[in-house]
Amino acid sequence: xxxxxxxxxxxxxxxxxxxxxxxxxxxxxxxxxxxxxxxxxxxxxxxxxxxxxxxxxxxxxxxxxxxxxxxxxxxxxxxxxxxxxxxxxxxxxxxxxxxxxxxxxxxxxxxxxxxxxxxxxxxxxxxxxxxxxxxxxxxxxxxxxxxxxxxxxxxxxxxxxxxxxxxxxxxxxxxxxxxxxxxxxxxxxxxxxxxxx
Numbered sequence: 293x294x295x296x297x298x299x300x301x302x303x304x305x306x307x308x309x310x311x312x313x314x315x316x317x318x319x320x321x322x323x324x325x326x327x328x329x330x331x332x333x334x335x336x337x338x339x340x341x342x343x344x345x346x347x348x349x350x351x352x353x354x355x356x357x358x359x360x361x362x363x364x365x366x367x368x369x370x371x372x373x374x375x376x377x378x379x380x381x382x383x384x385x386x387x388x389x390x391x392x393x394x395x396x397x398x399x400x401x402x403x404x405x406x407x408x409x410x411x412x413x414x415x416x417x418x419x420x421x422x423x424x425x426x427x428x429x430x431x432x433x434x435x436x437x438x439x440x441x442x443x444x445x446x447x448x449x450x451x452x453x454x455x456x457x458x459x460x461x462x463x464x465x466x467x468x469x470x471x472x473x474x475x476x477x478x479x480x481x482x483x484x485x486x487x488x489x
């Protein structure tokens with residue numbers, strides 16, 4: 293597993309646990325409904341010259357509790373808890389597919405009300421795939437992702453979303469073979485920012 297993925301696996305769960313503990317201690321913690329909903333698709337190329345993926349992805353993001361959100365808002369930053377699910381067709385030696393969910397994720401964006409809002413995302417989760425022949429070991433895999441993107445607002449609440457993303461997929465040693473697979477994605481989609489004016 294690459295060093296970046298190892299760090300991500302160690303840091304994200306702890307950071308999310310702290311946020312959830314703060315949420316539990318705060319009245320009206322996380323909002324009941326997300327404040328960002330996005331639908332994305334694009335293209336992923338695994339290296340070296342491995343499988344090519346075409347995903348369809350849905351993302352839901354919630355603002356953090358008000359003490360955290362209002363503190364970051366003073367610097368025009370917005371940190372969100374992010375959940376994403378996807379299905380992807382895979383072009384490889386044989387056609388394949390995968391479905392997955394990243395329940396532990398984050399998005400941090402610099403949003404001072406401007407038309408183009410940059411953001412960074414990171415998440416960890418799991419997936420099921422029938423991809424064979426790349427040393428991944430079996431159907432059940434874990435994934436870690438990091439990405440940078442832009443939301444380009446077409447209206448005050450609707451944005452064209454562009455993201456570049458790196459994903460590492462491996463089985464964390466649950467199968468004998470655990471070569472892992474690194475994929476680089478370009479994603480495009482529509483993001484709905486609820487309550488942004």
